[in-house]
Amino acid sequence: xxxxxxxxxxxxxxxxxxxxxxxxxxxxxxxxxxxxxxxxxxxxxxxxxxxxxxxxxxxxxxxxxxxxxxxxxxx
Amino acid sequence: xxxxxxxxxxxxxxxxxxxxxxxxxxxxxxxxxxxxxxxxxxxxxxxxxxxxxxxxxxxxxxxxxxxxxxxxxxxxxxxxxxxxxxxxxxxxxxxxxxxxxxxxxxxxxxxxxxxxxxxxxxxxxxxxxxxxxxxxxxxxxxxxxxxxxxxxxxxxxxxxxxxxxxxxxxxxxxxxxxxxxxxxxxxxxxxxxxxxxxxxxxxxxxxxxxxxxxxxxxxxxxxxxxx
Numbered sequence: 073x074x075x076x077x078x079x080x081x082x083x084x085x086x087x088x089x090x091x092x093x094x095x096x097x098x099x100x101x102x103x104x105x106x107x108x109x110x111x112x113x114x115x116x117x118x119x120x121x122x123x124x125x126x127x128x129x130x131x132x133x134x135x136x137x138x139x140x141x142x143x144x145x146x147x
Numbered sequence: 148x149x150x151x152x153x154x155x156x157x158x159x160x161x162x163x164x165x166x167x168x169x170x171x172x173x174x175x176x177x178x179x180x181x182x183x184x185x186x187x188x189x190x191x192x193x194x195x196x197x198x199x200x201x202x203x204x205x206x207x208x209x210x211x212x213x214x215x216x217x218x219x220x221x222x223x224x225x226x227x228x229x230x231x232x233x234x235x236x237x238x239x240x241x242x243x244x245x246x247x248x249x250x251x252x253x254x255x256x257x258x259x260x261x262x263x264x265x266x267x268x269x270x271x272x273x274x275x276x277x278x279x280x281x282x283x284x285x286x287x288x289x290x291x292x293x294x295x296x297x298x299x300x301x302x303x304x305x306x307x308x309x310x311x312x313x314x315x316x317x318x319x320x321x322x323x324x325x326x327x328x329x330x331x332x333x334x335x336x337x338x339x340x341x342x343x344x345x346x347x348x349x350x351x352x353x354x355x356x357x358x359x360x361x362x363x364x365x366x367x368x369x370x371x372x373x374x
Contacts, residue, residue, distance in 0.1 A: 128176065128179055130167075130170070130171060130176065131167065131171060131176045131177070131179040131180040131183055132179070132183050134163060134164075134166070134167035134170075134171075134180055134183075135167075135180055135183030135184045135186075135187050136183075136187065137163050138160050138163040138164060138167075138184055138187070138199075139149060139184070139187040139188060141155070141156040141159045141160045141163065142149075142151055142152065142155040142156065142157075142160050142188070142192075142195060143149045143150060143151055143152060143155075143188075143192075144152045
């Protein structure tokens with residue numbers, strides 16, 4: 073039975089670590105270089121971008137893990 | 148091109164998909180996960196993706212099925228349901244052995260299973276018991292989300308009404324219509340799958356399906372031959 077309480081696999085392969093990974097430095101730099109009057113909006117946009125990057129990265133990592141358990145190193 | 152291990156860890160792969168759909172915070176990321184899984188496996192191993200869905204549908208508890216079904220629902224709503232490629236009916240390989248331009252069509256999970264079973268070359272087709280088991284499991288997975296059945300049936304019926312697409316033969320489209328109509332009307336996944344088999348057998352009449360006995364033939368089926 074596949075259920076929620078048995079999260080085998082992903083933690084061992086580092087999903088949690090990937091989730092906590094810092095966003096790329098260039099995105100942080102782009103947000104911080106904007107004029108002060110746009111800082112509020114830029115911060116919000118930067119957060120969205122960072123969250124999207126992080127989510128995409130985690131999704132790709134989880135997909136890689138899945139491919140690995142089916143295809144091994146050939147995936 | 149990815150190749151399966153001699154002993155793929157199917158249950159662990161299914162658990163990975165469930166965990167990913169639960170751990171990711173946004174529907175967009177869950178859809179990205181489905182796409183990344185299919186991209187990673189490649190078109191040749193799209194059936195492996197279907198097998199994972201079937202395992203979740205057959206063995207997952209409601210929360211697990213709902214998590215994956217939710218991702219599939221968002222992918223349907225945004226037109227990004229993971230698809231596999233199969234040869235268009237009537238298409239033949241080029242001299243290089245590679246399908247030519249326009250010779251392949253993309254099919255969603257249920258369409259793919261239907262086209263796989265109904266394809267003209269019986270030796271390459273998935274047999275009726277395996278089709279039935281896999282189709283039922285995928286439908287049972289989707290049914291864990293309240294909107295999935297209606298959304299998916301709407302998509303299937305729109306697809307079968309599109310003869311220009313060339314993805315499915317007329318007979319297969321009519322059989323798929325029977326499946327979608329039965330399922331949309333509240334029928335069980337068993338009845339919907341059996342409707343497809345019966346409709347296809349009635350029109351084609353070959354030995355791969357059991358005709359009026361389709362219900363009997365599919366009982367006790369497993370997904371072991373879904374590779």
